[in-house]
Amino acid sequence: MACATPWTRRTADVSTEKTLLDVNNLNVHFQTPEGELQAVRDVSFCLRPGETLGVVGESGSGKSQTMLAMMGLLANNARAEGQVLFRGENILNVPAAQLNRVRGPKLAMIFQDPMSSLNPFLTVERQMTEVLQIHQNTSRGQARAASLQMLEKLRIADPLRCLNSYPHQFSGGMRQRIMIAMALLSQPDVLIADEPTTALDVTVQAQIVALLRQLQQDHGTSIIMVTHDLGLVAGLSDQVMVMYGGRVMEHALADDIFYHTRHPYTRALLESVPRIEQADDALLAIPGMPPSLRSMPPGCPFAPRCARADHNCLVPAPLSLATDGAAAHRVACHHTGSTA
Amino acid sequence: MQRFRRNKAAVTSLVFLILVTLLCVIGPWLLTHAYDSTDWDALKLPPSLTHSHWWGTDESGRDLLVRCLVGGRISLMVGILTTLTSIALGVIWGATAGYLGGAVDQVMMRIVDIMYAVPYLLIAILLVTVLGRDFYLVVLAITAFSWMDTARLVRGQTLSLRKMEFVEAARAMGVSTLRIVVEHIVPNLMGLVLVYATVTVPGVILTESVLSFLGLGIQEPMTSWGVLIHDGAQMLDSAPWLLIFPALMLSLTLYSFNYLGDGLRDALDPKDR
């Protein structure tokens, strides 16, 4: 099981921590007119209380679909297989009534575009209080008070007016804060943030990230941060999982990903981030394009663009623990060697 | 062209329409009965292939098949003529409004909005009341309310075309406004207008049919599908075929025009792929 190994940075006694999320061999298939496509292949990871997992990948890497599968929010033509255990109980492909006990109150998710993700026809109050009213049976008044408190905690000015307003009356950053407030109201154990800052300005991005860190410290919420931005992940995450072409390429503690990179793709990603200290103006981009789901190369999905690819790569490498030194570092590559 | 041919429904519709048009135009000359000749020996005959009246006769012994075809001539003629005039009006109105822009555009479009607000059938009835039921007046009355969609569409297209370079170039060379509109703007709209024309025709035929059904459209001795349906509805208990055949012809024709229009639109619209 993925959780047998210590993923967390913290030195506390790992074995007594109860695993919150245990995902094993998650696969997602889509039925399309062109046939069946696979968007997610064999993804496994686990999450403990207070931990942050950063899931990094380009568009089309399958990272969002993984999260949607976990939450039971896949499209009608999609099918998920595998196991998603929340506190030991499987929540994948279970009836809605059962899923809704976990989804929302214990396992919350916020999305990329806060404008389209909030209902424009309902007031902020209505959208926030209903979470508590449904899941915790609180009265309207109590739910309202709790919502006000949460908005204040997220440093939203004039929370009372905010409650009575409609989403379209706010800026993008404000709306994302409202989404976060709404998600955190019932004090979930895990918050999944799917590209929460992609649609926002850089300055607002930093604020949101700081906010999330603060909230994590205050409530001990575990966070799964899905993004394509490595920088975002660096400061916030305990463990980092890099995905490409629907598979996990590398999965390790944050420091190891950055300083002891094993997978060629991860390395290429790190090198392509522009740095101010760099003397030359050339921006290193990874040559080629991400694979389309319809024409997946056999074997390793990154092979067509990889400098180190050879005939071995026609068979995908299994995700296995690197054997040299690192405590917990899984790589899916035939050509790993430590290249710090 | 390719795309259009792939759309089987549209192609079938086109074939059907051509067939119907040919039948309506040539058919009556080939058949033995005239549309207004009464056959006293064959009153209210049900349809059958055994006698010469394949589709039966009405209460005056007139052959239904011939009457349907002749009625088809009138219905189709009204349809095409009205469409031509309303498209022409719409194109001129829309192109002018779009090209001149500003206050002129605002006023012209406001008028279009007001026209939309008016229940057109009522006005058509009013016009028919005042001016009479002459064939060309019916065309006029229906035209008066069918040009707005085209006008709006053309105006939109003109607005975007106006900003394009070749129009700027023409203007810089001092070409007069009218020439620019006629020579540059209008040809670029033809494709879209064709699609709209195909969609307008069924609406117009329907309006004429409704008017005729209410007894306010085409007058005797001429007949149209609407008139035939009106007559057929009176004889429902004794001769239901008198309703069914013209109704079938009308419905199938309208249906075909709709499919044709859809097919053309899909084929010509670059954005749809």
Place this chain on the structure above:
Amino acid sequence: MFAYTFRRLLSTIPTLLVVIGVIYILLFSAPGGPFDSERVVPEAIQAQLMSKYHLDQPYWKQYLLYIWQLLQGDLGVSYRYADWSVNELVGSALPVSLAIGGLAIALSLVIGVLLGALAALYRNSFVDYFVMALGSLGSVVPSFVLGPLLVLAFAIGLKWLPSGGWDHFSWQFMVLPVSLLTLINVSTLARIMRASMVEVMGSNYIRTARAKGLPMHLIVFRHALRPSLLPVVTIVGPLAVSSITSALVTESIFSIPGLGILVVNGAANRDYTLVLGLVVLITALVVLVNLCVDLIYAFLDPRSRA
């Protein structure tokens, strides 16, 4: 909200005035029109026309006086029947049309929305295919074909209902006309409701609602219903206009003594002033309905109350 209402009201007035003006000009200046001095009109009617329409005054005064008269609720007098004023004729016909039309609209809204919602929520089920088929039927078969077909089936074939006529609002005479009108409207409404709801249910904010673990009935009624209804509300305006056509046809087919028959017979009789009065009345009603639709839309959609 109140400011929006006021603004909308203001903008309808010029529309009405222009429409009435145009109709008026048409009637009074068209050659061979009713008030052409060459027309020979019976004495009694001539006198009435003179006084009612102020034909001895200059045109612009006629128009203004006519508007003034309209504002007082007076729709004029009949051109053919000296004893009848338009108001009286309308008075006996309007309740009939309202009864049938009102019932039909209410039924078609309820049934249409229900069918459309069910089709959207249970896609590719029997309900869904039924609604799609109904939609196609409504757009292919015109009302004046469907009507006689209904009569053929139910009145002549099965003999369950009378094929036409009217007897003081008794229900047998109302069933077929109301059914026809409802059938025509339901096909459009259901199709629009279905498309709208499918789109809403696929939207991001419904995804958020599901992510919050809300039960399905709450998602449908609180989150999805209002946005889905918007296109339906929008279509009510044009639907009201086309209902006029449907009403004219329906009343003709079933010989219902409503406003529709009044218009048709008035036109057939060349009763100019009657038709003028009726057209003005119905146009005013349509404008009113459109105004109400806009207000309901603004009420439902907070974003449009800019």
